[in-house]
Amino acid sequence: MREMFHEELDQISVAVVEMTKLVCAALEQATAALLDADVVAAESVISQRAVITAAYQALADKAVELLARQAPVAGDLRIIVAGLRGVDDLDRMGGLARHIAKVARMRYPQCAVPDELHGTVRQMASAALAIAQKAAEVVEARDADRALELATDDDQIDALRRDLFSVMLSPEWTYGVEPAIDLALVGRYYERFADHAVEVARLVAYMVTGERPPLEAAKTASS
Amino acid sequence: MREMFHEELDQISVAVVEMTKLVCAALEQATAALLDADVVAAESVISQRAVITAAYQALADKAVELLARQAPVAGDLRIIVAGLRGVDDLDRMGGLARHIAKVARMRYPQCAVPDELHGTVRQMASAALAIAQKAAEVVEARDADRALELATDDDQIDALRRDLFSVMLSPEWTYGVEPAIDLALVGRYYERFADHAVEVARLVAYMVTGERPPLEAAKTASS
Numbered sequence: 001m002r003e004m005f006h007e008e009l010d011q012i013s014v015a016v017v018e019m020t021k022l023v024c025a026a027l028e029q030a031t032a033a034l035l036d037a038d039v040v041a042a043e044s045v046i047s048q049r050a051v052i053t054a055a056y057q058a059l060a061d062k063a064v065e066l067l068a069r070q071a072p073v074a075g076d077l078r079i080i081v082a083g084l085r086g087v088d089d090l091d092r093m094g095g096l097a098r099h100i101a102k103v104a105r106m107r108y109p110q111c112a113v114p115d116e117l118h119g120t121v122r123q124m125a126s127a128a129l130a131i132a133q134k135a136a137e138v139v140e141a142r143d144a145d146r147a148l149e150l151a152t153d154d155d156q157i158d159a160l161r162r163d164l165f166s167v168m169l170s171p172e173w174t175y176g177v178e179p180a181i182d183l184a185l186v187g188r189y190y191e192r193f194a195d196h197a198v199e200v201a202r203l204v205a206y207m208v209t210g211e212r213p214p215l216e217a218a219k220t221a222s223s
Numbered sequence: 224m225r226e227m228f229h230e231e232l233d234q235i236s237v238a239v240v241e242m243t244k245l246v247c248a249a250l251e252q253a254t255a256a257l258l259d260a261d262v263v264a265a266e267s268v269i270s271q272r273a274v275i276t277a278a279y280q281a282l283a284d285k286a287v288e289l290l291a292r293q294a295p296v297a298g299d300l301r302i303i304v305a306g307l308r309g310v311d312d313l314d315r316m317g318g319l320a321r322h323i324a325k326v327a328r329m330r331y332p333q334c335a336v337p338d339e340l341h342g343t344v345r346q347m348a349s350a351a352l353a354i355a356q357k358a359a360e361v362v363e364a365r366d367a368d369r370a371l372e373l374a375t376d377d378d379q380i381d382a383l384r385r386d387l388f389s390v391m392l393s394p395e396w397t398y399g400v401e402p403a404i405d406l407a408l409v410g411r412y413y414e415r416f417a418d419h420a421v422e423v424a425r426l427v428a429y430m431v432t433g434e435r436p437p438l439e440a441a442k443t444a445s446s
Contacts, residue, residue: 057435064300064301064304067290067300067304068296068297068300071294073291074291077287077290077291078287081287081290081307084304084307084308085307085308085311088308088311165404168400168404169400169401169404173400176400177391177392177396177399177400177403178392180400180403180404181388181391181392181403181404181407184404184407184408185407185408185411188408188411212280
């Protein structure tokens with residue numbers, strides 16, 4: 001009985017990792033859609049949203065069911081609580097990938113991103129994906145120490161976002177208001193995607209140690 | 224013993240309502256800071272963030288403690304789960320109010336919002352606050368039916384956001400890129416504030432009925 005319960009707990013972690021892979025694939029495809037003005041890719045991300053939401057509901061239901069059936073305490077309880085909160089973050093990450101795909105679709109057949117900013121957007125996407133993949137590894141390995149590193153990885157995205165802004169606000173910006181609005185929002189979506197991934201890792205640290213990592217203070221200060 | 228437990232459950236609802244009031248007060252003050260270029264008000268919102276985070280942590284800790292101590296099932300369990308998830312939404316609402324205050328502070332002594340758009344921003348703020356106040360009433364009364372109304376209230380904010388965009392993208396827009404970026408982001412912050420309030424109400428519907436309200440489908444479609 002107890003053994004089966006621990007198997008079910010492990011399944012929660014596995015499902016969180018799977019869901020992280022789903023939202024990363026969505027962000028990757030949304031970025032391709034955005035930079036290549038690929039409306040088929042954009043539509044694919046937008047329609048896949050339902051798959052992510054289904055995974056999210058299954059995981060949330062499973063967590064509540066385990067709470068009711070097993071009355072877990074201590075570390076077991078924290079695994080479920082972390083899973084329950086982490087899926088909200090992962091679901092939002094799916095939503096943000098979808099938002100980026102929608103910007104691509106809205107501007108099609110034009111590309112929403114001027115050529116000179118493709119590199120910056122690509123770097124933002126890579127940085128956000130790297131953080132999410134690290135978060136998945138942290139979940140898999142239940143590695144609280146590594147969870148703490150992720151907050152600083154986040155700084156790279158902030159720096160890239162500042163680059164984006166300085167290009168758009170320079171006197172050489174000739175593209176007008178519309179691409180600036182698109183890019184300000186797109187930059188925000190990548191930043192939030194990474195923030196949620198950091199939050200997932202933070203939940204692992206809580207799950208393992210029962211303590212909120214100092215990361216919280218860092219995040220609150222910058223949020 | 225059981226009676227005391229139900230008192231503690233009631234306290235969770237009371238704390239959620241209190242926290243909703245805190246984030247509404249923050250949004251109100253942030254809006255005043257933004258429209259009046261009032262840097263003192265902006266600083267006040269930014270520094271109050273710690274109060275909201277403290278309330279959030281106390282509520283989350285209380286919820287986990289009750290799960291461990293009482294091993295609740297059915298409706299009691301759902302109250303705690305809803306509380307645990309709702310505080311994440313409320314904490315984000317506090318973060319969004321802070322973001323708006325930061326835009327006000329960044330542009331001070333200028334006002335980030337051109338005169339002609341003060342009315343639209345004020346309406347967005349009012350609409351977001353009305354939804355959050357309704358969400359607090361829904362929590363207080365555990366009113367699942369009223370929870371369902373909130374998704375449609377959300378439409379008003381979307382319409383106002385479209386108004387904002389159409390002004391910024393019209394040929395008469397003479398303010399350039401910077402205020403357009405500020406307003407695109409500010410519009411997004413108000414929209415997200417309202418989305419999170421809708422989510423809090425949705426959690427009440429789940430708490431009362433054990434079912435996810437159809438609202439979910441509506442939200443997923445637009446997110």
